[in-house]
Amino acid sequence: MKNLWDIFKKGVIVENPIFVLALSLCPALAVTASAITALTMGLSVMFVITANNVVVSLTRKLVNPKVRVPVYITSIATIVTLVQLLLQAFAPELYKALGIYLALIVVFAIILARAEVFASKNSVIPSFFDGLGMGTGFTLALLLIGCIRELLGAGSIFGIPVIGDWYDPALIMILPAGGFILIGYLVGGFKMLTEYMEKVEAKKGDA
Amino acid sequence: MVDTTMNDKIFNVSMSPHIRDNESISKIMWTVIIALTPAALFGAFNFGYRVLMVLLIGMGSAVLFEYLTQKIRKKAITIRDGSACLTGLLLAMCLPPTIPFYMPAVGSFIAIVIAKHAMGGLGFNIFNPAHIGRAALMISWPVAMTTWSKMTTGVDVVSTATPLNILKQQGYQKLIETFGSAPDMYQALFLGTRNGSIGETSTVLLLLGGCFLIYKKYINWQVPVVMVGTVGILTWVFGPAGLFTGDPLFHMMAGGLIIGAFFMATDMVTIPITIKGQVIFALGAGILTVLIRLKGGYPEGVCYSILLMNSITPLIDRFVQPVRFGLRGEAK
Numbered sequence: 363m364k365n366l367w368d369i370f371k372k373g374v375i376v377e378n379p380i381f382v383l384a385l386s387l388c389p390a391l392a393v394t395a396s397a398i399t400a401l402t403m404g405l406s407v408m409f410v411i412t413a414n415n416v417v418v419s420l421t422r423k424l425v426n427p428k429v430r431v432p433v434y435i436t437s438i439a440t441i442v443t444l445v446q447l448l449l450q451a452f453a454p455e456l457y458k459a460l461g462i463y464l465a466l467i468v469v470f471a472i473i474l475a476r477a478e479v480f481a482s483k484n485s486v487i488p489s490f491f492d493g494l495g496m497g498t499g500f501t502l503a504l505l506l507i508g509c510i511r512e513l514l515g516a517g518s519i520f521g522i523p524v525i526g527d528w529y530d531p532a533l534i535m536i537l538p539a540g541g542f543i544l545i546g547y548l549v550g551g552f553k554m555l556t557e558y559m560e561k562v563e564a565k566k567g568d569a
Numbered sequence: 570m571v572d573t574t575m576n577d578k579i580f581n582v583s584m585s586p587h588i589r590d591n592e593s594i595s596k597i598m599w600t601v602i603i604a605l606t607p608a609a610l611f612g613a614f615n616f617g618y619r620v621l622m623v624l625l626i627g628m629g630s631a632v633l634f635e636y637l638t639q640k641i642r643k644k645a646i647t648i649r650d651g652s653a654c655l656t657g658l659l660l661a662m663c664l665p666p667t668i669p670f671y672m673p674a675v676g677s678f679i680a681i682v683i684a685k686h687a688m689g690g691l692g693f694n695i696f697n698p699a700h701i702g703r704a705a706l707m708i709s710w711p712v713a714m715t716t717w718s719k720m721t722t723g724v725d726v727v728s729t730a731t732p733l734n735i736l737k738q739q740g741y742q743k744l745i746e747t748f749g750s751a752p753d754m755y756q757a758l759f760l761g762t763r764n765g766s767i768g769e770t771s772t773v774l775l776l777l778g779g780c781f782l783i784y785k786k787y788i789n790w791q792v793p794v795v796m797v798g799t800v801g802i803l804t805w806v807f808g809p810a811g812l813f814t815g816d817p818l819f820h821m822m823a824g825g826l827i828i829g830a831f832f833m834a835t836d837m838v839t840i841p842i843t844i845k846g847q848v849i850f851a852l853g854a855g856i857l858t859v860l861i862r863l864k865g866g867y868p869e870g871v872c873y874s875i876l877l878m879n880s881i882t883p884l885i886d887r888f889v890q891p892v893r894f895g896l897r898g899e900a901k
Contacts, residue, residue: 537708546687
């Protein structure tokens with residue numbers, strides 16, 4: 363169990379898809395202008411990555427390595443279509459807000475990367491937890507970016523105004539430029555955090 | 570083994586530059602600030618004393634952010650060299666006089682922390698920090714950045730729009746009417762008794778400051794001359810009523826062209842190194858300014874054109890690289 367928890371934890375912090383691996387930055391910019399779209403995108407990706415990891419892991423011995431990438435893509439596309447149809451049916455507003463980026467989950471680097479790096483070499487249960495961890499890390503990162511951008515760019519979080527009328531929202535934050543700047547500083551901050559954690563770990567090791 | 574201790578003293582091998590003179594960063598920066606002061610003070614005279622507060626907030630917050638960033642980055646504190654002060658002053662001079670007091674501070678934050686120190690500090694920034702600050706404010710608060718005030722001078726101008734705004738929205742005829750007659754318009758533009766950003770209005774004072782810097786050899790005369798000349802020629806050729814019907818004098822003196830050409834497009838850090846490269850830079854900035862003014866959505870394009878040219882400065886530098894002594898053209 364300890365091992366599985368480590369696999370899960372790795373995706374959230376040490377190998378956070380956005381802040382450390384810097385994979386799938388496109389959705390991190392494009393759909394994080396508000397917290398709700400960021401959260402939906404994060405959860406959708408979490409579902410796709412976990413399900414795909416399970417499928418890839420299950421079929422890893424049946425697939426000839428030469429054709430593995432087309433097989434991954436087919437599997438991802440199937441799952442994404444499922445998510446798309448579900449969102450379209452139960453949350454049409456969000457489906458509209460996410461637009462093309464929902465379909466683009468198929469080509470998100472992080473999903474293919476986890477299939478290639480982890481799921482194709484490990485059994486089903488670790489692969490499941492790897493997908494869950496990576497998905498959680500991705501969701502948390504997107505949620506953080508979305509909250510900050512919505513707070514500064516529109517004065518609200520999840521559409522609820524939290525700063526008073528005195529605040530004149532800085533539109534740059536909900537435009538791509540603000541997203542780029544914010545992600546840059548968050549990556550820097552995350553780097554400082556992980557370095558600090560490593561220092562603490564090293565001290566523990568010494569003592 | 571060869572004894573090198575003697576040679577070390579004779580041949581002092583060091584990093585370039587090998588030829589140094591008496592100039593220092595702080596001397597240049599403070600001189601530029603002095604060159605800008607008359608035009609800035611004219612802004613206060615033109616728009617009222619509120620403007621002085623905007624200028625002071627711009628400079629003060631820029632220095633403060635410089636101090637804090639250098640403290641955090643654990644670098645030597647260099648707020649005395651005047652570079653942050655100059656950035657704050659240039660930024661504030663490019664803002665409208667009615668701007669809320671917190672915006673120059675936000676602009677200074679973006680200019681100093683993001684555009685300058687995130688890129689590595691003085692000498693490493695790709696873009697002109699003051700213009701990045703202005704562009705970010707323009708995107709963030711478009712309404713506040715395009716609201717112009719009534720002036721305390723300029724009795725014949727009652728409108729609260731800038732000359733370029735009037736030109737964009739109501740046409741050239743209306744522009745002349747606003748000022749009374751064409752000579753009146755040129756006079757207002759030359760002296761600076763017209764609407765616009767705080768420090769951009771007075772052509773004559775900016776020219777004086779610019780010529781002072783050229784005389785001190787802090788800037789090359791080629792850059793402002795080529796940039797203003799390009800704008801003049803192109804606006805004359807592509808006039809409103811067909812070829813060669815434009816009003817180059819108006820376009821050369823309106824908007825932020827003079828302050829941009831003399832004080833922004835000559836920033837030592839963000840423009841090409843060689844004269845040839847700088848001329849290409851100025852030419853490109855002039856063409857882009859005219860394109861934005863005549864065809865674009867914004868009435869004024871000096872800020873964006875200089876930023877765009879900043880972004881291709883490394884390319885220009887590579888293109889005009891001088892051939893090393895002793896090598897033929899092909900053997901680069």
